[in-house]
Amino acid sequence: MAPITVQVRDENLDIIGVVSDFTSLTITPRFNAVGAYVLNIAADSPKAHLLLPGNGLVIRRGADVLMSGPIREPNWTRSENDGGGGTLTVNGVDDMTLLAGATCWPNPTAAPGSQTSSVYKISGVVAETAMRALVNLNIGPGAQAARKVANxxxxxxxxxxxxxxxxxxxxxxxxxVLQDIAKTAGLGFRIIQVGGNLQFQVYEPADLSASAKFSFGLGNLTDASYSVTAPTCTKAIVVAGGSSSPRVVSVTTRADPAFPGPWIELFVDKTDVDTASTDLAAQMAQAGDEALTSGAAQGNLTMNPIDTPLLQFGRDYTVGDKVSCQVRDDFITDLVREVNITFDAQGGYVAKAVIGSSDSTDNHDVVARQFQYIAKIFNRLRRLETRKPA
Incomplete structure (x- = not known):
């Protein structure tokens, strides 16, 4: 296994030191969501003064960057039985946090006082191109100076x-918004440090289900649990218009053979869309597809994999890849949603992977969950605000 290197960067992304004396390090990369890390080190370490908010970590295995992101919360503890200066616990998040802290402006190139549009439209554009445009115009090189993220x-x-x-x-x-697009299009995205810059990347997850297999019989699994949740939507009822334009209703269905029974209908509110729009049918189809994808039955597999010479995390598979794990008599195939990896000072580590999830965000990440909840409330309010009186 390639060695782990923990580099410290400053606010300009320049590497200012290497932390080689940590006692433990836990990283949790997450697919299309905000990851996190926790580093423990002696408080009197000569590198402790570098571990401050404003700086960040770049965590590498060999030449590959496993995670990069800002330091958020350094915490110090000491008890009467501790020797030295106590323990410093450094909590941080990965650079995906830049996306979680930004909004999509209806006209990203216009000044704040000139935001007269109520929506930002994507019309017949390839998913990756649309995602790059959203990042570029809101916080990337093409954004207004006040919103542009340096580097x-x-x-x-x-x-x-x-x-x-x-x-x-x-x-x-x-x-x-990026999660919604990526989930429907089957894509992954991330922000990671590359050289002296941060880079937004979109990719197609690899299907490694034929080669990346986990089972007790293969000796690369210590324990596993699997649960299934029923679908919440098998029939999407999309409603557009109704205030300033005639109401249009479309119904899209997607049966789930594993859960036979009555249809599960879900109202999809697109009443802010003018039914005179030339792309009305495409918008309604997109909304119905997103609702059915989000409301589909979900499997959730948690497992403790063991690295073997033939199959190792970071080398043979990573978050976002599709792998297989034996559950009872069958192999379950799904995406690796997150991996919790703890390294110790001796170079050993334990990995715990989560395959499948109830949605594209991580259910254990409080920040991502809060953003999702707030976004749902704001969406409903904005639809009311953008409707024109009849």
């Missing part, structure tokens, strides 16, 4: 994903 770049456009037509409500959370 943020975009990887080359690989034109991944399907063509989408979507209406983004004013000031929707940027991370939530």
């Amino acid at each position: 943020l770049t975009l990887a080359a456009d690989g034109a991944h994903g399907m063509s989408i037509t979507k209406q983004v409500n004013q000031f929707d959370n940027l991370l939530t």
Whole structure:
């Protein structure tokens, strides 16, 4: 296994030191969501003075960056039985936090006082191209100076994903919008430090289900648990217009063979969309597809994998990849949603992977969950605000 290197960066992303005397390090990379890390070190370490908010960590395994992100909360503890200066616990998040803290402006190139549009429209654009445009115009190189994140770049456009037509409500959370697009298009995205810059990347997760297999029989699994949740939507009823334009209703269904029974209907509110729009059908189809994808039955597999010479995390699979794990008599195939990895001072580590999830955000991440909850409330309020009186 390649060694772990913990570098400290300053606010300009310059590397100012290497922490080699940590006692433990836990990192939790998450697929299309905000990851986190926790580092423990002696408080009297000569590198402790570097571990302050404003700085950040770049965590590498060999030449590969496992995670990069800002330091959020350094905490100090000491008891009467501790020797030295006590213990410093450094909590941080990965650079995906930039997306969680930003909103989508209806006209990203206009000044705050000129935001007369109520929505930002994406019309017939490949999913990756749409995602890059949202990041670029809101916080990237193409953003207004006051909103631009220094040193943020975009990887080359690989034109991944399907063509989408979507209406983004004013000031929707940027991370939530990207998650919706990525989930429907089957894409992954991340922000990670590359050289002296941060880079937004979109990619297609690898299907490693034939080669990355976990089971007790193969000796690369210590324990596993699996649960299934029933679908919450198998029939999406999309309603557009109704105030300043005639109401239009479309119904999209997606049966789930594993859960036979009555249809589960869900109202999808697109009444802020003018039914005279030339892309009305595409917008309604996109909204119905997103509702069915989010409301589909979900499997949630938690497992403790063991690295073997033939299969190792970071080398043979990572978050976002599709892998297989034996559950009873069958192999379950799904995406690796997150991996919790703890390294100790001796170079050993324990990994705990979560395969599948109830949605594209991480249910254990409080920040992501709060953003999602607030976004849902704001969406409903904005739809009321943007409706024109009859």
